[in-house]
Amino acid sequence: MTNPLFTRIFKLNIFIMALTGVAQMPIFKRYYIADIPGLGWLNDFYLTNKIHYIFGTVLLFMTLYLLTVFALGGKQYFKLTSSGMLRAVLYLIVIATGALRVVKNLHSVTFDPFTVMVIDWTHLGFAMLLGVAAMFAFFKGRKPYLEGLPGFRR
């Protein structure tokens, strides 16, 4: 269903999204990370926000591609493992709230401040949960997303 190149691009994308996402909080300067030669750009909120948008676009494309393939063709051949299901749901929540943030930043759109706060906290909270899940997977050994036919694993 997916090939190794797709997986690699997906992982790189997630890494950049996590990095530029964390850079939206004013901590890289505080902790001297932006002082490391070559990492000064991490302290540019506008630049990192634009990079977040660009890679968010790629992520949306890849996610909707995967969902479509899975919905149309995969369902009968693959089953998500329970940990795969959990991570997929986390991803979807982070992506959906991220898309809402893009919408609210449009000139013509104003959400009320409370709604914006709920969106922001959800985006941040679930992104952090994803980070925890990734950490867990890293230390406890990777679990596959899919129970699939041989030859069609990620």
Add this chain to the structure above:
Amino acid sequence: MRDKNGISRRNFLKGLGAGSAAMLLPARDVAAAPKSGEELCTLLDLSKCIACGECVSACREVNESKFPEPKKPYPEMYPTSRVKVEDWSERRDVDDHLTPYNWLYIQSAEVDFGGQTHEINIPRRCLHCRNAPCANLCPWGAAGKQKNGIVRINEDVCLGGAKCRTVCPWHIPQRQTGVGLYLRLMPGFAGNGVMYKCDRCYNLINQGELPACIEACPEDVQTIGPRSEIVAKAHELAKKNNWFIYGEEENGGTNTIYLSPVPFELLNEVVDKGIGRPGFSAVEDSMADEEKLAYAVGIAPFAGIAAGVIKAGKFLASAGGRKND
């Protein structure tokens, strides 16, 4: 207590005296504006300001209950070499720039223009941008823009990271250490207080009253009303008097429109600039690139679905083929 209605009426009568219906925007119009779906906007006619400071005092008086009351000692913040305490609680009377206790101040400038020396006094505060980067880029949902155009920082939620000050083209919000939510989270490692700025007296506006600085001004420097009316009025006055406009287009458009007898480039050259002292530089729309990128974000899911349909078709065909083998 001030008799708000009385003062409103005084302004009301003054407005009649001036003989201009659009300049006459009593409190009830303010309340009506959000219902009409339009954002509230202010017009500041700098030819009128005499730097009496009544607006500054009124702002401090009316908003005193919103000012921070930090308790010392403040928790140590790490790394101590980088994170500095910003404490204005013992310098509350500073009124020559923006602080957490002074959301409005008067900037003064002398400018030679058109063969004359002009003394211009300028009330400075948050401009309430229409697509405010301070609100858009706050990672924590503490800064927000209301539908009536008021941009506010929620003092119960703000962690004081000061990103809003960094991304604001005029660096308006100011920080007070030792108050707010960060104290209850990890005060040593994240946050540094709460950011404060003009909230356009949102509570007074909600009651249909005028912001304190507008109400208090003896010269009627400021006018408030629905944005389209204010913009029209600004253009009318600018055309009639050969004046200059600032704030209509800056940063993608703000809800604060300055009208000046001298060009803003000249004002920008002479006004004191620095921490809490904004200038009048030309400001491009901070969120313009994001606006363009949003199109790509909008198209991406559909492109993904289309690619997925093609891939699934091929996959099913090959899987079907394998079954037949």
